[in-house]
Amino acid sequence: MLERLQRLVMRLETLLVCVSLLLLLALTLGQILARNFLETGIPHADTIARLLLLYVTFFGAALATAHDRHIKVDVIAHWLSPVWRNRLFRPVQFLGMVVSCLLAVAAWRFWQDEWQFAAQSDRWHVLVNLILPTGFGLLTLHFLFALLLGEKREHRQT
Amino acid sequence: MMAVAIPLLVLLATLGLPLFAVLAAGGLLAAHQAGLDPAVLIIELNRISSSPNLIAIPLFTFAGVVLAAGGSPQRLITFFNAFLGWLPGGLGSVALTVCAFFTAFSGASGVTILALGGMLYPMLRQVGYPERFCLGLLTSSGSLGILFAPSLAVLVYGIVAGVSIDQLFLAGIVPGFILLAMLIGYSFVAGLKAHLPHHPFELRAIWPAFRKSIWDLFLPFGILIGIFGGFVTVSEVSACTAAYVLFIECVVHRTISLHRQLTELIREASILVGSLLIILGVAMGLTNIMIDAQIPMQLLAWVETHVDSHLQFLLLLNLFLLVVGAMMDIFSAMIVMVPLILPLAQRYGVDPVHLGIIMLANLELGYSTPPVGLNLFIACQRFKKPVLSLFRATLPFLAIMLVWLVIVTYLPQTSLWWR
Numbered sequence: 314m315l316e317r318l319q320r321l322v323m324r325l326e327t328l329l330v331c332v333s334l335l336l337l338l339a340l341t342l343g344q345i346l347a348r349n350f351l352e353t354g355i356p357h358a359d360t361i362a363r364l365l366l367l368y369v370t371f372f373g374a375a376l377a378t379a380h381d382r383h384i385k386v387d388v389i390a391h392w393l394s395p396v397w398r399n400r401l402f403r404p405v406q407f408l409g410m411v412v413s414c415l416l417a418v419a420a421w422r423f424w425q426d427e428w429q430f431a432a433q434s435d436r437w438h439v440l441v442n443l444i445l446p447t448g449f450g451l452l453t454l455h456f457l458f459a460l461l462l463g464e465k466r467e468h469r470q471t
Numbered sequence: 472m473m474a475v476a477i478p479l480l481v482l483l484a485t486l487g488l489p490l491f492a493v494l495a496a497g498g499l500l501a502a503h504q505a506g507l508d509p510a511v512l513i514i515e516l517n518r519i520s521s522s523p524n525l526i527a528i529p530l531f532t533f534a535g536v537v538l539a540a541g542g543s544p545q546r547l548i549t550f551f552n553a554f555l556g557w558l559p560g561g562l563g564s565v566a567l568t569v570c571a572f573f574t575a576f577s578g579a580s581g582v583t584i585l586a587l588g589g590m591l592y593p594m595l596r597q598v599g600y601p602e603r604f605c606l607g608l609l610t611s612s613g614s615l616g617i618l619f620a621p622s623l624a625v626l627v628y629g630i631v632a633g634v635s636i637d638q639l640f641l642a643g644i645v646p647g648f649i650l651l652a653m654l655i656g657y658s659f660v661a662g663l664k665a666h667l668p669h670h671p672f673e674l675r676a677i678w679p680a681f682r683k684s685i686w687d688l689f690l691p692f693g694i695l696i697g698i699f700g701g702f703v704t705v706s707e708v709s710a711c712t713a714a715y716v717l718f719i720e721c722v723v724h725r726t727i728s729l730h731r732q733l734t735e736l737i738r739e740a741s742i743l744v745g746s747l748l749i750i751l752g753v754a755m756g757l758t759n760i761m762i763d764a765q766i767p768m769q770l771l772a773w774v775e776t777h778v779d780s781h782l783q784f785l786l787l788l789n790l791f792l793l794v795v796g797a798m799m800d801i802f803s804a805m806i807v808m809v810p811l812i813l814p815l816a817q818r819y820g821v822d823p824v825h826l827g828i829i830m831l832a833n834l835e836l837g838y839s840t841p842p843v844g845l846n847l848f849i850a851c852q853r854f855k856k857p858v859l860s861l862f863r864a865t866l867p868f869l870a871i872m873l874v875w876l877v878i879v880t881y882l883p884q885t886s887l888w889w890r
Binding site for chain 1: 750
């Protein structure tokens with residue numbers, strides 16, 4: 314049940330990251346063409362491109378958590394036996410979950426402030442910025458999945 | 472509190488807690504201690520979207536992933552083998568050139584060893600190169616091209632340090648070619664010593680190989696012409712590169728099927744990008760808190776009392792970065808260290824562009840140095856050899872790279888020749 318839910322979340326994240334990256338590519342190319350051939354620009358293209366970058370970052374980071382592929386400085390863990398590495402897996406996921414959860418709460422408070430003080434014309438921008446609390450929420454969720462499901466064979470092999 | 476928290480966080484990092492979580496935990500604790508709202512970390516993280524050059528990172532990464540999956544390494548090996556393989560030690564030179572070329576696109580994320588190592592290792596062994604030489608060459612070549620455009624490492628330094636990426640790309644050309652020439656020279660000598668057979672020069676073999684790889688070979692020139700010709704910005708050239716790479720792999724060579732492989736390729740690229748940019752985001756928050764607490768100023772004051780000259784500073788910088796490079800991967804090392812080192816370097820008259828090349832050169836060595844040299848671990852998986860024997864195999868290459876590091880550090884003209 315839990316594994317199915319995890320797979321579903323990952324599929325959704327993959328879909329969203331694909332859309333975000335392809336949109337980012339199309340938008341940047343469109344901007345070059347519009348500027349050079351039509352002597353104009355796509356309205357808000359730069360702002361949208363930067364927001365799409367945040368989407369790619371957070372969905373990519375969520376997938377990195379799901380595949381246990383975050384950048385680590387695991388000097389000691391590298392030299393430990395597989396048994397000890399396995400024992401450490403759950404406590405590490407727990408700590409990752411706590412930190413991500415605290416960041417999600419901070420991001421939510423930040424977003425609420427932004428929403429409260431945003432001018433009516435900027436509200437769409439703030440709305441799209443919901444990716445900040447959502448992204449950290451997804452990281453928390455993936456750490457929770459890993460905590461409950463334990464180390465997968467895929468992770469052990471890598 | 473921080474006196475206990477910092478060693479604890481370092482311990483947790485060494486036990487496998489992702490680096491972004493370690494930095495974020497440090498930031499949250501520092502904010503708590505300073506009586507600040509943790510939302511300050513998010514404000515800084517949100518700023519990553521305001522850097523226009525940052526868009527280049529996902530797009531160049533995507534291009535690198537598509538090239539790796541599309542068979543570009545095989546085409547490049549065929550071409551450079553026809554072009555250089557007739558020299559004594561020619562195949563070693565081919566391996567070095569292809570790895571440098573490919574690493575510039577794949578971002579030294581280990582893809583080079585995985586994608587090229589499996590093909591080049593049996594080729595080198597078949598010609599008669601000693602096993603140790605082959606392992607050393609392929610392990611240390613995994614980070615060989617990080618100074619060449621459009622290397623992700625250069626982009627990250629430029630963004631974190633606020634230095635022009637165009638200037639960094641220009642500054643990396645000569646040091647990058649010096650290292651390549653030095654390693655090719657070593658391969659040439661090794662080939663002569665071992666009396667290795669090499670195929671005769673055949674113009675007829677070059678033409679078909681050139682025709683097959685011409686689209687790949689055009690890429691670095693296209694990027695440099697695009698940027699330095701003033702036609703496009705760094706982020707725009709990354710979009711052009713991604714579109715061009717998709718075109719050559721899907722339409723010209725037809726090695727990638729869009730509807731079957733595109734999702735997987737984007738997912739792979741996004742994992743690399745997400746794991747890198749999330750660190751950048753949280754590190755910016757932590758840096759801001761450190762600046763508020765005047766930590767860089769305190770560090771500067773401490774260094775000023777102990778270091779008297781420019782030369783002494785460079786020497787200490789080299790030693791420090793070599794240690795950092797052996798402990799951290801290149802991207803996280805730059806994100807964490809640049810805000811601390813940059814003010815010091817400027818105080819001692821080191822140009823920020825030159826500092827970037829020095830940092831990248833030091834950290835490039837760290838890639839093949841225990842305990843966490845990424846190349847060692849990837850090569851360990853790829854070639855099924857123990858890390859220590861791989862480290863021994865890389866020693867001659869590391870010695871050459873150390874000489875190169877001295878040249879690059881103490882002769883700033885090699886990086887700043889264009890000024």
